[in-house]
Each structure stands twice: as structure tokens, then as C-alpha cells.
Amino acid sequence: MTLPDPAASPSNVGDDLGLGLTLPGRGTVDEAGRRRVHPISPLVHGVSALPIGFIIVIGFSFGMVEKLGPIGLLAAVGLAVIFSLLVTAWKYLAWRNTWYWFDEDGDFRVDSGVLTRQQRRLQLSRLQSVDVAQPLFARFFAMAEVSVEVAGSQDSRLKLQFLTLVDARALRSEILARAAGLRHDVGEAPEAPIASVTPRDLAVSLLLRSVTAGLLLLTILIVVVTVLSSGWGGLGIALITGGLPILIVITEFIKYFNFTVAQSPDGLRMRFGLAKTETRTVPPGRVQAIEFVEPFLWRRWGWVRLRVNIAGVGHEDANGNKEETLLIPVATRAVAEDLVQRVLPGLAVDGMVWHEAPERSRRRSPIQWRRLAVAWDDSVFAARSGRVTRRLTVIPHARTQSVRVTQGPWERALNLASVHVDSTPGPVKISGRHLDALTARNVADEQSVRAEQARAGDHSIRWAEGE
Secondary structure, three states: OOOOOOOOOHHHHHHHHOOOOOOOOOOOEOOOOOEOOOOOHHHHHHHHHHHHHHHHHHHHOHHHHHHHOHHHHHHHHHHHHHHHHHHHHHHHHHHHOOEEEEOOOOOEEEEEOOOOOEEEEEOHHHEEEEEEEEOHHHHHOOEEEEEEEEOOOOOOEEEEEEEEHHHHHHHHHHHHHHHHOOOOOOOOOOOEEEEEOOHHHHHHHHHOOHHHHHHHHHHHHHHHHHHHHHHHHHOHHHHHHHHHHHHHHHHHHHHHOOOEEEEEOOEEEEEEOOOOEEEEEEOOOOEEEEEEEEOHHHOOOOEEEEEEEEOOEOOEOOOOOEOOOEEEEEEEHHHHHHHHHHHOOOOOHHHOOOEEOOHHHHHOOOOOHHHOEEEEOOOEEEEEEOOOOEEEEEEEHHHOOEEEEEOOHHHHHOOEEEEEEEOOOOOOOEEEEEEEHHHHHHHHHHHHHHHHHHHHOOOOOOOOOOO
16 A cells, blocks of 8 residues: 655545545654554643543632632633643643554554553454544544454553544554455445434333333332421432432433444444444454343333443443443344344354253242243353343353353252353353253353364454455
8 A cells, every 4th residue: 555645635645545535644654654643632632631620620629719709710710721731732742652553464553652652562363343432522623533452461452542533434444454354455344224223212211221210110119208208308318319310311321322233344333422422343253242131111112232242342440340332222123133143143042942940949039030041052152031131141152261150058058050151351241040050060061162162163363354
């Protein structure tokens, strides 16, 4: 691929490539072919830090600001601006030292750091996903960030902040093409829409989830009991229990707003978000496990949610909570099964023979014991559970990380045990709970053999090579 003249204007860069594309890192390519993120990236960081600086200043000096009135508020704004300028200056130094490129082996390399220089190398043969996201303030500048995730070490995610949206999509396409063993100068792969979630369906589904509906009913009960026993003065707790589910609904509604799924040669593309828009591309063969979630109040509409484990996607936050990764937040059963067939072709759970928990498991799990069961075929292992909220989890044999059998004191007394098929970290947990103890051990031993055989024949690393 011939690089265009770095001095070329934005209007003729695509013509220089002969592809109608803009080169990622336009105007910031050195003689060795290394690229920089966009020059205004420090400014984007600085503007994003402005409200944070204002909140910090107000938090530490609220009393003084209130006492000084307008002058205090103006001083707080000034300090926030200074904080923003300091962030901009620091990010400018980081920008000068940040370069990214593809080495001779086809791997993705990044040099970065101000006080401590870092060199990162991501093997694209182990690529798990490439995401393009537009945080709120980056959208004001038509900028986006690119996140690249590979399987391997704990620190396996890399972010480039920021590129223009066009450049970010072009870089994503190039990374995916190189990982697939295809030409990387053919532009962004076309896509065909598959499914979308309307704002109405998203809002209704969030309100009707078992946890949300339960908290709302609890709030109504608290209000009635409080008014009848203590009058209107004891409703403070109702504001908390009632505000929590509404906050959950609003947060998820903003996150998954306008959720769409499209099919492209480089995998499934999911776009979503209101304040922060994200584009997540999942290459074929990279879904580690999948779960059908069917809350009780969704069954009237035949809705399900599809949760997935994708290696490296869905990192823990500061509180240690795992981000929920979805194929779709809510869909009809037909749409959900179509999506599953695209990531796990040939899956036929209905045709499996289920090995159910024995009747004595009722003493251990009186509500859901009839739903507890495991099944498998030549390609996947499945487990089901739940009575109020039904769950069906599926993991390909080749994606099995390990197999465990656990037996708590209550299970030992009933001669029961649970078998766990471990996937990569994520929201989906595959567990056959409260099975007959001997059956659980046999299932675990057989699953270990199936997993080993499946991994030996797995060829999903270069999913498009040879096409």
C-alpha cells in the first residue's frame, strides 16, 4: 500500500489511495510508516476534563464558593479551566510520543508514554474484537477511539484516542482484514442490517425485567405500609428503593439506545449508545459462550436477551463488576435464534438430550429444580436453569477453558454435585447445578475429553484465509 503525501489535503487523500478512503492517521505518518493519532486529540482530552475539573473544585470548596457568590463561582470555573489546560498540555506530550503501525510480521505495534515509555505488540492472529466508540465530548469534534482486544495477558486491550470517525473505521477495517488473512487495502467491508431495537421496546423490556419489576413492587408495598403505619413522614426509604430501579433503567436505556446489529464479512457489527456511541465488531469464531435470558414478564411478547462472553471484552470497573456484553438487549425468539446461528452455526439446542437433576434436588433448590439440566452434542455443551427468569447457556467445546465439579455440604448430604464448564471472563457462567454426584463427575470427565478433541481441530484463528 502506497502512503500518500502527508501534506496532501483531506480532499485528495482518498484519491491518492485510489480507493475512496482516508488513510488512518492522515498527515501524521513518518518515514518508517508509523502513524499518530489526530493532532487535536489533546484538545479533546482537555475539553472532556473540563466538567470533571469543575466538579472537583466545587466538591472541595463548596462552602467558599457559596460564601463568595458569583465571584466564587467564577473562580471555580477558572480553576476548572486551568485543570483542563493542564490535562491538554500533558496529553500533548503524550501525543508527541505515541505512534502506531503494523510490523513486518503483521502484528499491531504501539509506542507511547511520557515519563515511562511503553512498547506494545498485539498479535492479530489472537484478535478478539475491535471497537470504535465516540464518547460524548469526542462527538463534538467528530472524533472516535479505537479499542483493540487480543486473547492472552490480563493487559490485552489497547486504546487509541482519538482519530476522526472515518479514520477510526478505516483502521478497524484494516486490523480485521489483517487478522483474517485478507488484503487490507480494500476498504471497509460492507454490511447488511439484521436486527434493531426500538427505543419503546428497549424501555418496556427494562421496566419488565424481574429485578426492576420486583423493586418497583417492593416500593409500592413500602409506600402503602409506611403511610398506614407512620404517615407520610417515613417515605425516605421508598425514594431509595423506587429510585434504584429507575436509575438502572435510565442508565441501560442510554447505553443501549438505538441498538442495531449488522452482518459483514469481518463479523457481526453492533452499534449502540446515546451519550456515548459505540461500534463493536465481533470477528467470526470469537464468541466464547452465549446465554439466553428470559424474564417471566417477557414471555408474553416472546422476548429474550442474548448475553455473550467475548475474550477481553467487558472489563471490570473500579468496583470489580463485570460489564455485560450483549449480542442484543431484547429481541423475539426468532431474531435471537437467527443471531445465534450466525455466531454458532448449526446450533440445535432443541434436538439435544437433556440430563436433568434428580427429584431429590428439590430439597436443595425447591423453585427451579425441574429446570436444572445439562446437554451436549458434537460441538457445544449447554446448561439450563431458572424458573422465574429462565436461563440457557451454551459454550462450544473448543472454547472450554476448564471443567470443575463442586459439592457443597447440602449437596453432599443429598449425594448431589454441580459441574462448571469455565469460559473466558464474562457475564455468562455455564453450570449444571445439583446433578446426581456420579452423573456430574462423568459429565465433567467426558466434557474434558470433548474439549481437548475440539481444540485440536479448531481452525478459527484465520477465519477468512483462503476465501
